[in-house]
Amino acid sequence: MKTMTVNGTVVHVEDYWTVLDACRFYGIEIPTLCHYDGLSPGGLCRLCVVEMGEGERTKVATACNYPVAAGLVVRTDSERVVRTRKVLVELLLARCPSSKTLQDLAAKMGVQRVRFTAKNENCILCGLCVRVCAEQMGAKAIDFAGRGKERRVAPPFDLKSELCRNCGACMYICPVCQLRCQGPEPPGVVCGACLNLEPVCLKENKDDEGSGVKCL
Ligand code: SF4
Numbered sequence: 001m002k003t004m005t006v007n008g009t010v011v012h013v014e015d016y017w018t019v020l021d022a023c024r025f026y027g028i029e030i031p032t033l034c035h036y037d038g039l040s041p042g043g044l045c046r047l048c049v050v051e052m053g054e055g056e057r058t059k060v061a062t063a064c065n066y067p068v069a070a071g072l073v074v075r076t077d078s079e080r081v082v083r084t085r086k087v088l089v090e091l092l093l094a095r096c097p098s099s100k101t102l103q104d105l106a107a108k109m110g111v112q113r114v115r116f117t118a119k120n121e122n123c124i125l126c127g128l129c130v131r132v133c134a135e136q137m138g139a140k141a142i143d144f145a146g147r148g149k150e151r152r153v154a155p156p157f158d159l160k161s162e163l164c165r166n167c168g169a170c171m172y173i174c175p176v177c178q179l180r181c182q183g184p185e186p187p188g189v190v191c192g193a194c195l196n197l198e199p200v201c202l203k204e205n206k207d208d209e210g211s212g213v214k215c216l
């Protein structure tokens with residue numbers, strides 16, 4: 001057991017916890033996108049940033065893969081943290097504007113406009129699909145490929161992998177595939193939620209015979 005400070009309150013934490021574990025245990029909300037209980041931490045979306053340290057010597061770090069330490073001082077709601085998260089959400093939303101998960105997150109965080117050019121990608125490179133495939137399904141049918149701007153998730157050689165079990169876990173867990181906003185509703189429509197029931201990727205990824213789910 002260790003002792004650290006979160007938002008000015010001294011708390012006791014288990015030695016093996018991350019800062020995110022500690023905050024969640026004490027009911028402190030931290031937004032996450034690439035974290036999923038039961039999977040190894042990815043540290044890729046950066047949304048879980050918190051400020052660590054005191055005075056002028058502070059740093060911003062991701063909570064989901066930062067181990068707790070005795071005497072650690074953490075702020076989860078400082079101006080710097082809030083500003084950083086908002087810019088990150090803007091960048092992610094510019095990359096995948098149709099993701100309802102991202103839209104909801106942006107709305108919750110008070111992000112009302114995106115200053116970056118929309119790219120209409122289908123992936124925020126959070127790595128959840130890669131990790132669930134390897135760590136929970138034991139398949140390792142997909143992985144990151146390419147570098148820099150070309151980085152993407154793909155099966156080996158971009159061919160449907162023999163290792164894929166068609167389990168659908170990668171699409172289930174994906175924050176971009178799960179729910180797609182279908183655009184502005186006509187006046188008078190109360191709720192467009194039903195439009196989100198079938199993930200677009202299920203329609204687009206039929207196998208060659210038109211049935212089943214094709215690997216990413
Ligand atoms: S559908 Fe295939 S690629 Fe996706 S998680 Fe399952 S085994 Fe992996």
Ligand code: SF4
Nearest residue numbers: 123124126127129174
């Ligand atoms: S396909 Fe989805 S789950 Fe996989 S890295 Fe991209 S956004 Fe994340």
Ligand code: FES
Nearest residue numbers: 043045046048064
């Ligand atoms: S949830 Fe921590 S970096 Fe994504």
